[in-house]
Amino acid sequence: MRDLVSEMARHITVKGVQIARNGSALLDVPHLTLGGPGPTLILGPNGAGKSLLLRCLHGLIVPDKGHVEQGGVLLNANHKARQAMVFQQPVLLRRSVAANLDFVLKRQGMPRAARKMRIAELLVEGGLEGKARQSARSLSGGEAQRLAILRALALDPDTLFLDEPTSALDPSATQVIERMILRASASGVRIVMVTHDIGQARRLASDIVMMQGGHVVEHGAARQVLDDPQSDASRRYLAGGLVT
């Protein structure tokens, strides 16, 4: 029962969201509800408006029209405090690996000793043990993205947004990160992730939001969207066609 309540509280609903620049619509989503527990993947070609939608969900961008709700109320600071986001290019502070984690833990008011333990745990989780004192900027691309995810998890979020976190990484680094994401999901963190990689969507998604040209063209269970797409745009994209 409690789980259901907290599940409801995490429902994100997009209502009449529009963003336009210079007269052309970049994003136009009349209605979208992200419910279920499993990872949601937002899939589509470049320029489909995936990242823009993700930023609206996280409150980084305020849409020209419409709004985003969570748990039935307008997205507010309390919601945002329970959300975290990982960007395509990890933005790491110019400090050590441990200091990057310490930064967010300290902001939560965690005492020093507890922070130290939590950092150690997180580093193990991300396979970065032994790199605590290394400069974060000297990490490899995969390590840097792992640290960015760890730092997001350090916030203890109920929702984690990821914007194509593996698009610049090779398959083995991608695999490590996908495992981290699945573990986070299994531990109860709601995952909303943007990708243009169909294989990745197949590997991770429980539901898929298919986008094209600023519109949501399809939203459904992953298997259904991938194996039996209902829209022309989805079919062409999934068939490997060039969708423009």
Add this chain to the structure above:
Amino acid sequence: MIRNFLRAALVSLGLFAGPAFAEEPFIVVQSTTSTQNSGLLDSILPWFEAETGIDVRVVAVGTGQAIRNAINGDGDVLLVHATADEEQFVEDGWGVERFDVMYNDFVLVGPKSDPAKVKGGSNIVAALTAISEAEVPFASRGDDSGTHKAEIGHWDAAGVDPAAASGTWYRETGSGMGATLNVASGMDAYALTDRATWESFGNRGNLEVLVEGDPRLFNQYGVILVNPEKHAGVRAAAGQRFIDWLIGPDGQTAIEAFQLNGQQLFFPNAK
């Protein structure tokens, strides 16, 4: 790195509290470059400081600037060489009283080749007339200093308006005596200088003394206490003590004893 930098900075901060800021009694004397550059003050001040424990801080600028600084109250004692201006300074109420201290003389220096043929003369007015007629380079202070004022007086006496030739053979440096001598040395120009600065000047090049001994080249120095009624901050007691010493037997003896290159440069004449 940053921590070390800060530490170094803090250490230096601590050092600062040391000698530079230690409060010992001192006075500020607004004076001219000639008394400082010649080494006169370095020679006589330790006597006064040893006797009284009063540190004398000398700001050496041109006479014009020294007087303006004193009018602003930025000094306790004025020691300069432009008698008319000094008397005006006292008359206007900026100073308490003017005392003669010492004199030396001005000399006309110029290139050994002496294109204006003034060498060996003792008539400064005739020499300046010759220079203006020959239109050979002359380097002037051009800075409203005591020496500059004296020079202008001699041009007036010669009936020459050198300002009309400014930028041609008449070069105004707008700088101190030493800087002007550097210019004269560099361009083989004539220049009027006080003997003390000349004797202590190290970069003479082709220059030598060409005209000296004219009574009109007499250069009187005076000392004045800045009026504490105009500026409450003036250290009047210590300043007066310095003046009393300077025009008293001890100061006058110290001035007389100062020599450079075996030559006495300042002649005490306090009354």
Add this chain to the structure above:
Amino acid sequence: MQGFAVEFSAAIALILNGDPELWAIVLLSLKVSIFAVLISALIGMPVGAALAVARFPGRRVLIILMNALMGFPPVVVGLLVYLMLSRSGPLGVLELLYTPTAMIIAQVVLVTPIVAALTRQVVEMLAEEYSEQLRSLGVSRLASVPVLLWDARLALVTALLAGFGRAIAEVGAVIIVGGNINHVTRVMTTTIALETSKGNLALALALGAILIGIAVAVNAMVSTLSLRAEREGLRHA
């Protein structure tokens, strides 16, 4: 010129043999300029960072003004500070004219715009990169200032060293407000000016050599730090 060479080596020997008068002058120069740079840092860095992250009308004008102040003639700064500190000036009662403090004030006026302008440049660049991430973490604009300053630390030390270079090499302002008083306010540059006016060119040049040595050391530090800053992905724009 041979006489000059002899004089010059004699002057260098005088310095290297640790002539106490000369070293006191060098030390005072360092103290005054280090102090001035530290105060400039305390003022210039927050101002520069604020200009980098805040958005308000007139901001561009302020930035242009600040950049222009970087090239303010030292003599004018000296005059302004003199007019403030003179006994006839508004701050005359403080009795600061002709003290090292007056020289520090003049140098702070000279160096602060440099520190502020360079800080703004560096922090603005960094803020652009960090902006979304910090907002995602719930860090407000104001709270982001110390984060940005700390993360720009290498580039900021470079800015401070640039300010130090300007401070220690400057003569026009400190000679006016310091008065070049022996044992009190005589620093390297004013000594060089004095010895030049005495025609002691060799000694002046030897002191100049020390100044150049310090400038080289400072620049070596700057380039080492820039190199490190660059390696960590942060350069002056």
